[in-house]
Amino acid sequence: MQIPAPFDYARARSVDDAIALLEEHGEEARLVAGGHSLLPMMKLGLATPEMLIDINDLTDLTRIRVDGDVLRIGAMARHADLLSSAVVGEQYRMLHEAERVIADPVVRNRGTVGGSLCHADPAEDLSAALGALRAECVVRGSGGERVVPLRELVTGPYETVLQPAEILTEVRIPIRPGAGSAYLKVERRAGDWAVASAGAVVWLDGETISEVGIGLAAVGAPHSVAAATEDAVRGRQADDETIDLAGEGAAAECRPTTDQRGPADYKRALTGELTRRALRTAIARCRGQEA
Amino acid sequence: MTATEAREEATVGFGRRIRKEDARFLRGRGLYIDDVKLPGMLYGAVLRSPHAHARIVSIDTSAAEAHPKVKAVITGALLESLKLAWIPSLSHDVVAVLATDKVRFQGQEVAFVVAEDRYAARDALALIDVDYDVLPAVVDATKALDPDTPVIRDDIDGKTDNHIFDWEAGDAAATDAAFEQADVVVTQDVLYPRVHPAPLETCGAVADMDKVTGKLTIWCNTQAPHAHRTLYAIVAGLPEQKIRVISPDIGGGFGNKVGIYPGYVLAVVGSIVTGKPVKWVEDRAENLMSTSFARDYHMRGEIAATRDGRILGVRVNVLADHGAFNNTAQPTKFPAGFFHVFTGSYDYPAAHCTVKGVYTNKAPGGVAYACSFRVTEAVYLVERIVDCLADELDMDPAELRMKNLLRPEQFPYLSPTGWEYDSGDYPKTLRTAMDLAGYPELRAEQAEKRARGELMGIGVSFFTETVGAGPRKHMDILGLGMADGAEVRIHPTGKAVVRLSVQTQGQGHETTFAQIVSEVTGIPSDDIEVVHGDTDNTPFGLGTYGSRSTPVSGAAVAVAARRVVDKAKIIAGAMLEASPDDLEWNRGTFSIKGDPAVTKTIQEVALAAHGPLELPEGVEGHLDAQCVYDPPNLTYPYGAYIAVVDVDAGTGVVKVRRFIAVDDCGPRINPMIVEGQIHGGLADGIGMALMEVIAFDEDGNCLGGSFMDYQLPTALECPSWELGETVTPSPHHPLGAKGVGESATVGSPAAVVNAVMDALKPFGVRHVDMPLTSAQVWRAMHGRPFRTDLAITD
Amino acid sequence: MQVQMTVNDQPVTREIEPRLLLVHFLRDELGLTGTHWGCDTSNCGVCVVSMDGVPVKSCTVLAAMADGRTVRTVEGLERDGELDPVQQGFMNEHGLQCGFCTPGMMITARALLDESPDPTPAEIREAISGQLCRCTGYENIVRAIRWAATHPRPAAAETSEAVSS
Numbered sequence A: 001m002q003i004p005a006p007f008d009y010a011r012a013r014s015v016d017d018a019i020a021l022l023e024e025h026g027e028e029a030r031l032v033a034g035g036h037s038l039l040p041m042m043k044l045g046l047a048t049p050e051m052l053i054d055i056n057d058l059t060d061l062t063r064i065r066v067d068g069d070v071l072r073i074g075a076m077a078r079h080a081d082l083l084s085s086a087v088v089g090e091q092y093r094m095l096h097e098a099e100r101v102i103a104d105p106v107v108r109n110r111g112t113v114g115g116s117l118c119h120a121d122p123a124e125d126l127s128a129a130l131g132a133l134r135a136e137c138v139v140r141g142s143g144g145e146r147v148v149p150l151r152e153l154v155t156g157p158y159e160t161v162l163q164p165a166e167i168l169t170e171v172r173i174p175i176r177p178g179a180g181s182a183y184l185k186v187e188r189r190a191g192d193w194a195v196a197s198a199g200a201v202v203w204l205d206g207e208t209i210s211e212v213g214i215g216l217a218a219v220g221a222p223h224s225v226a227a228a229t230e231d232a233v234r235g236r237q238a239d240d241e242t243i244d245l246a247g248e249g250a251a252a253e254c255r256p257t258t259d260q261r262g263p264a265d266y267k268r269a270l271t272g273e274l275t276r277r278a279l280r281t282a283i284a285r286c287r288g289q290e291a
Numbered sequence B: 001m002t003a004t005e006a007r008e009e010a011t012v013g014f015g016r017r018i019r020k021e022d023a024r025f026l027r028g029r030g031l032y033i034d035d036v037k038l039p040g041m042l043y044g045a046v047l048r049s050p051h052a053h054a055r056i057v058s059i060d061t062s063a064a065e066a067h068p069k070v071k072a073v074i075t076g077a078l079l080e081s082l083k084l085a086w087i088p089s090l091s092h093d094v095v096a097v098l099a100t101d102k103v104r105f106q107g108q109e110v111a112f113v114v115a116e117d118r119y120a121a122r123d124a125l126a127l128i129d130v131d132y133d134v135l136p137a138v139v140d141a142t143k144a145l146d147p148d149t150p151v152i153r154d155d156i157d158g159k160t161d162n163h164i165f166d167w168e169a170g171d172a173a174a175t176d177a178a179f180e181q182a183d184v185v186v187t188q189d190v191l192y193p194r195v196h197p198a199p200l201e202t203c204g205a206v207a208d209m210d211k212v213t214g215k216l217t218i219w220c221n222t223q224a225p226h227a228h229r230t231l232y233a234i235v236a237g238l239p240e241q242k243i244r245v246i247s248p249d250i251g252g253g254f255g256n257k258v259g260i261y262p263g264y265v266l267a268v269v270g271s272i273v274t275g276k277p278v279k280w281v282e283d284r285a286e287n288l289m290s291t292s293f294a295r296d297y298h299m300r301g302e303i304a305a306t307r308d309g310r311i312l313g314v315r316v317n318v319l320a321d322h323g324a325f326n327n328t329a330q331p332t333k334f335p336a337g338f339f340h341v342f343t344g345s346y347d348y349p350a351a352h353c354t355v356k357g358v359y360t361n362k363a364p365g366g367v368a369y370a371c372s373f374r375v376t377e378a379v380y381l382v383e384r385i386v387d388c389l390a391d392e393l394d395m396d397p398a399e400l401r402m403k404n405l406l407r408p409e410q411f412p413y414l415s416p417t418g419w420e421y422d423s424g425d426y427p428k429t430l431r432t433a434m435d436l437a438g439y440p441e442l443r444a445e446q447a448e449k450r451a452r453g454e455l456m457g458i459g460v461s462f463f464t465e466t467v468g469a470g471p472r473k474h475m476d477i478l479g480l481g482m483a484d485g486a487e488v489r490i491h492p493t494g495k496a497v498v499r500l501s502v503q504t505q506g507q508g509h510e511t512t513f514a515q516i517v518s519e520v521t522g523i524p525s526d527d528i529e530v531v532h533g534d535t536d537n538t539p540f541g542l543g544t545y546g547s548r549s550t551p552v553s554g555a556a557v558a559v560a561a562r563r564v565v566d567k568a569k570i571i572a573g574a575m576l577e578a579s580p581d582d583l584e585w586n587r588g589t590f591s592i593k594g595d596p597a598v599t600k601t602i603q604e605v606a607l608a609a610h611g612p613l614e615l616p617e618g619v620e621g622h623l624d625a626q627c628v629y630d631p632p633n634l635t636y637p638y639g640a641y642i643a644v645v646d647v648d649a650g651t652g653v654v655k656v657r658r659f660i661a662v663d664d665c666g667p668r669i670n671p672m673i674v675e676g677q678i679h680g681g682l683a684d685g686i687g688m689a690l691m692e693v694i695a696f697d698e699d700g701n702c703l704g705g706s707f708m709d710y711q712l713p714t715a716l717e718c719p720s721w722e723l724g725e726t727v728t729p730s731p732h733h734p735l736g737a738k739g740v741g742e743s744a745t746v747g748s749p750a751a752v753v754n755a756v757m758d759a760l761k762p763f764g765v766r767h768v769d770m771p772l773t774s775a776q777v778w779r780a781m782h783g784r785p786f787r788t789d790l791a792i793t794d
Numbered sequence C: 001m002q003v004q005m006t007v008n009d010q011p012v013t014r015e016i017e018p019r020l021l022l023v024h025f026l027r028d029e030l031g032l033t034g035t036h037w038g039c040d041t042s043n044c045g046v047c048v049v050s051m052d053g054v055p056v057k058s059c060t061v062l063a064a065m066a067d068g069r070t071v072r073t074v075e076g077l078e079r080d081g082e083l084d085p086v087q088q089g090f091m092n093e094h095g096l097q098c099g100f101c102t103p104g105m106m107i108t109a110r111a112l113l114d115e116s117p118d119p120t121p122a123e124i125r126e127a128i129s130g131q132l133c134r135c136t137g138y139e140n141i142v143r144a145i146r147w148a149a150t151h152p153r154p155a156a157a158e159t160s161e162a163v164s165s
Helices: A015-028 A038-043 A080-085 A086-091 A091-101 A113-119 A125-132 A227-233 A242-255 A264-286 B003-007 B022-026 B062-066 B076-081 B116-123 B171-179 B225-236 B262-274 B284-290 B372-394 B397-404 B426-437 B439-451 B509-519 B548-575 B602-610 B671-690 B743-759 B774-781 C022-030 C085-092 C102-115 C121-127 C137-150 C158-165
Strands: A008-011 A029-032 A051-054 A064-067 A070-074 A137-139 A144-149 A153-156 A166-175 A180-187 A192-205 A210-215 B042-048 B054-060 B070-075 B086-088 B094-096 B109-115 B129-134 B164-168 B184-195 B204-209 B216-220 B241-246 B278-281 B294-305 B311-321 B350-358 B455-464 B483-490 B496-502 B529-531 B582-588 B589-592 B593-603 B624-629 B638-647 B656-664 B721-726 C004-007 C010-016 C048-052 C054-059 C070-072
Touching: A015 A029, A015 A137, A015 A166, A029 A038, A029 A080, A051 B671, A070 A086, A070 A113, A080 A086, A080 A091, A080 A113, A086 A091, A091 A125, A091 A180, A091 A264, A113 A125, A113 A166, A113 B483, A113 B582, A125 A144, A125 A180, A125 A192, A125 A210, A137 C054, A166 B109, A180 A264, A192 A264, A210 A242, A210 A264, A227 A242, A242 A264, A242 B589, A264 B774, A264 C137, B003 B426, B022 C085, B022 C102, B042 B116, B042 B262, B042 B284, B054 B109, B070 B076, B070 B116, B076 C085, B086 B225, B109 B116, B109 B241, B109 B262, B116 B129, B164 B171, B171 B311, B171 B350, B171 B397, B184 B372, B204 B262, B216 B225, B216 B262, B225 B241, B225 B262, B262 B278, B294 B372, B311 B372, B372 B455, B372 B743, B397 B426, B397 B455, B426 B439, B426 B455, B426 B638, B426 B656, B439 B455, B455 B529, B455 B743, B483 B509, B483 B548, B483 B602, B496 B548, B509 B529, B548 B589, B548 B593, B548 B602, B548 B624, B548 B774, B589 B602, B593 B602, B602 B624, B602 C022, B638 B671, B656 B743, B671 B721, B671 B743, B671 C137, C022 C048, C054 C102, C085 C137, C102 C121, C102 C137, C121 C137
Parallel strands: A008 A051, A029 A051, B042 B278, B216 B241, B311 B350, B496 B529, B656 B721, C004 C070
Antiparallel strands: A064 A070, A070 A166, A137 A144, A137 A166, A180 A192, A192 A210, B042 B109, B054 B129, B070 B109, B086 B094, B164 B350, B184 B294, B204 B216, B204 B278, B294 B311, B455 B638, B483 B496, B483 B624, B582 B589, B589 B593, B638 B656, C004 C010, C048 C054, C048 C070
């Protein structure tokens, strides 16, 4: 097996401790949470941090709870925790559907919400789902805390707005009752990265779509959402014509690249198709029509 | 009585038996190659070329040599001085152990480091500096013979192109005549892309040259330990009696672990140079990028038929991509293996094939995946073009097959390309599969779904395998005949040991061979020890691949066991003071005809054979026998498979809903093991049909070098397999058994591909190349499928 | 650096390099070679062990990260020489051939059954979907786990005595 280059290791005892260690060791230090994005890259020589700061002891960051009208997910919550959380499933079904197709069950025991978001792989599913839900990220550094909308977190492949000595501590999802949501992914085999994924969340006011979120993974959609399509759909009737419009819009907005998962034209068409299906299901669930 | 006890029956031979070897695996006590730890052992690592084709300008190993934990660094220059830079391949070519002049595929071995631990060995690789002069790569096999294409094998004197061989079989004139007469001719290009056996355990060895005794012990997870020993002797000039090859437990072989890889030779050299044992175990990238791939056959199939669906002839032209060195393990006379069994399971008089082998800048081919010596390619080709013919004639594919299948009275059947199929009742097997599947109901469901625009497909595959290589006069690998030995010895206390040449990689040899001996001698299976894998302790043989263990070693064991019983009869006669002709034998006990109360068990005979009992003239003491079995023919397991798929018209995603497999491998020594073998092979079919491929970009970069890129099926892609059986014994095998290890891998890809093509019929799609990923299916539906052997482009 | 952990109910303490992977720690340092490795990209799952009761891919965990934790490997499935029902199930249902993926499969099976004692075949397939097998086609692995589900370890002696008295 391939192995990482040598590095130093420290365990953070608290969030502040983690920040202090990051500051002390600078750009050559990386946080390691679940490690299932970072360690594989290190084994292949694609990442060579000189120091790893293990934050797995920061159990105060693992909580998942509803706090007023906010669903608060600690950055150290494992994917498996999200998947098994009744609270999460009650609020937004799409999060469960997304989690179920992220990596595989064993990897989900280690991978964390914060780790996946901050690793910012272009095919990462949770960013798309949380982006659709307009989540916010709480980021802490030595200077204090700031809140970054999830839609502004990722600036490019494997790049975020986080400064070297900052740590994502929590993801906050606004709770608005009455939502219907769904997440769909096409992959070459179970556990693979998406060829394309689409997630949709919708609120209805009668027959009108009062609010909508559309997340897209793996197809180069800026910030993993179809923002222009959302704008086009909002305020329209929740009917077939709107659903088709959403599909066309998502297909037009994404910027897929051709690779061994598929050619760009397929990914684009697939994005449209999955968006239509996700939105259709979200609308049906919103109406209480679909299990 | 426990469940285990309930399964056991006294002196039962054939039948479902719990495997003896399971206990150690279940308790974590298997001994796989990376578990082998010898005192003072060092670790080796191979530096590999990042380029597919490049001249080596210089190699600077000084920094690696200076690493405090590094004990040796070996380059091609050192090997050249030992005349070991090149070794013979299995196909009368040569393979570079370490590149000297050029690198010829991405991943080729360039240098070898030996260090104190595995981490240091890998660290040291990064300290070796190689200066390459990159050359254009030859990646597209169909262009390998174009003029002005770079010559890959300029190491071969006088080589001016990338051509390896031309081969043909069958009767070209008769085939041409058949095609002239045909009402219908269907031509179809069919690619069986490059795939990889990918056992979960990678290849590795521990070499231990003892300078004092001169003995070289090589632990290696090879499927063919004896062949390796002989080859090391020939290649390295070491005396063969001083070489011991030990195969420990093997974590899957599938043909990947047959050949001698450069890493093994390097471990041997490393041990000679350092005076310590040296372990080399490859990582997964090395396994996928440099060890023996499978398939890579570009085939053009043509099928001629009458209007009402009688096949008149089949013609195939193949372009075979062998990679940078010709290292396929084929019997010498057959550079395209057994491909000429492409005539399949059908009755028609004329066939012809040509195979042209070419070099490309890719990893060299070893034994094909699940071996089968190109039978997989042959079966895939014929089953695809038969379906294409069905499509052309608008005939049901099962009906078309039934119309053309060989009839039982035609066996033994001499095929148009010279194979003598031993036995089979093909129509019965196909009918059995169709009944199990509920074929008419499936077609009715399909019609209903089609009317609603839903895509459901039913695919049939009927295959005939040719396995159990093989008769010595026809079959040798590098001059070593493919006959295998077995020894059966009964101990004084009536327990037995059977020593085999074949090496198990999960097929359950420790159980099945004990069952064979038990069936023949009446000694309980639990009292029989099976020894294999160590060349010091076992008779010579060519190893386990090509489903040959049961047909060859199984036969050898059965014959040896029968010889033991024959000798026991003589000794029993001496004990009972009766003529052996007056004795009866019943499941381990001799009795005097007409006086059943007077008996001697084989255990009693064994004790007497070691004692002072006076034996007849010419009969020696003890109770053992051996056999070197030279199979008179290959055996021909066969089967009928039916796959049912649902294709999502919007996304192209294929789901395999059901898979019905009816196999005929003759009598089943251990039905549980046979079924397990079939289950595994069926999963291969899904993998190859839907997701597996090693493709290359135009620079020769390997695009399938990890399990992220080389996709294998999980439990979620596989349905619950539905198995059936028919039993047609082989007339020439002592047990009538035919072997089954590869049948499912051979027969299943076509069933799945045929099913998907069937589903896509409304789109007018006749053939699309594997793997049928959702992208490929979608593109097929839109009339623009892509080449799967090259990088996907827009 | 030093790590301390509990492996198969035994405390262990060792000096290690931070980059040492847990799978290598278990195999090379502790001699527990029942856990295997098979890929470079955390896909194959032959390295699965149980850490704090949960299956993890030990090739993607640093030994350093296991400091202070509890690890169970295949060698720790049996109790006092008696096979776990999962092990017995794999034996009875021919759930293994070459045995290389088996330790990881059994660890995941044990964790699944501890959480969900009566899983459907579909649930079993999903639970093992992160682990590859090249020999069995998965069918008998599913049957083996179903066998273990229907033949759980008998209740403790005291309980059954209380019930029968």
